Amino acid sequence: MKEFVISEVKAETAVLVGLITQEQNEAKTKEYLDELEFLADTAGAVTVKRFTQRVGGPSAVTYVGKGKLEEIKNFIKLKEDEEEPIGMVIFDDELSAKQLRNIENELGIKILDRTSLILDIFAMRAQTANAKTQVELAQYRYMLPRLQRLWTHLERQGGGSGSGGGKGSVGLRGPGETQLEMDRRIILQRMSLLKQRLVEIDKQKITQRKNRGRLIRVALVGYTNVGKSTIMNLLAKSEVFAENKLFATLDTTVRKVVVENLPFLLADTVGFIRKLPTDLVDSFKSTLDEVREADLLLHIVDISHPDFEEQIQVVNQTLTDLDSSEKPMMIVFNKIDNYHWLEKEPDDLTPPTKENTSLNELKKTWMAREADNCLFISAKQRENIEEFRSTLYKKVRELHVQKYPYNDFLYDIEQ
Incomplete structure (x- = not known):
């Protein structure tokens, strides 16, 4: 054998x-x-x-x-x-x-x-038709100004989708049109088709969002790989894919969460990153509509990352680009179990740095700055999760009363 x-x-x-x-x-x-x-x-x-x-x-x-x-x-x-x-x-x-x-x-x-x-990573991670369409559009946007280098017969990729590709595209070639010009035209046709698909997907998503009822919407935002999906699984008791890799989640996942009998919608969004390609931001605007329409943002931060402060700035800038920086926000410092620091000697007069600042000192600094809009947790080890749930409940309830002052549901809770 x-x-x-x-x-x-x-x-x-x-x-x-x-x-x-x-x-x-x-x-x-x-x-x-x-x-x-x-x-x-x-x-x-x-x-x-x-x-x-x-x-x-x-x-x-x-x-x-x-x-x-x-x-x-x-x-x-x-x-x-x-x-x-x-x-x-x-x-x-x-x-x-x-x-x-x-x-x-x-x-x-x-x-x-x-x-x-x-x-390439986004193309690997894309699972739904929405994400795949957005990634493909971003790839073509990147490819278009670099066609002279790539010079490939793209009509083979575009065939069968109504994009003008396949064998039929040869008959469309104008007099004296070069392969480069034809490839450029095929890409533009394909991009036009993808944009139309995204418009249709957007319409479907708007309808879905309208049908969600009178519930407060909370969106998890943050740098990539900070633990958003783990927190989503913890709060929603769901099984959203979570992995120690960048961009483990591309598609926005929305779950109904109930804390102390108060229901709300929780959305897990794609992670941000420094030097994020403009084409990707443009392509994923429909996915990030969950951020724009959220009533409350939970900004998840990996406090164990040596450069977490710059990551906060990157996320804040992206939120500004999305016209969402003025929304109510809580900063949730995750992975406190991984935070390491070097204790200063008593006679060490050097200025404090990220390496020699204790977790307690960091807590005091950020809590003084953010007041009660700041929490420190470990989603993996379930540290301070009850405090997190309790604070989140108060925030959501407060927003619910403001947005739906005559909602009978909250009256029932009071009883």
């Missing part, structure tokens, strides 16, 4: 590239590359080396200088004969078509930038 041996598929190896500039110091570049490595890991790639260069700004031709590009090229050649040669080089900023073309010509292997990597 013949035995079948299942060989393990090896992950692709990657090299990361970032810049140190006046606006982005070495420490900040390291943090950004840490996140880029996490993105690469989420996409299934293993990072083997990082390259950084201290410059005034990115080169318009090759992003990094010629010397640094030669250094990267030599490293790739050095690894060619090894068991795991370098499969791709990932840059921590969005690259122009010119930069992509020049870098590929020089290095001769697959080149990704931060935007295309995030788009």
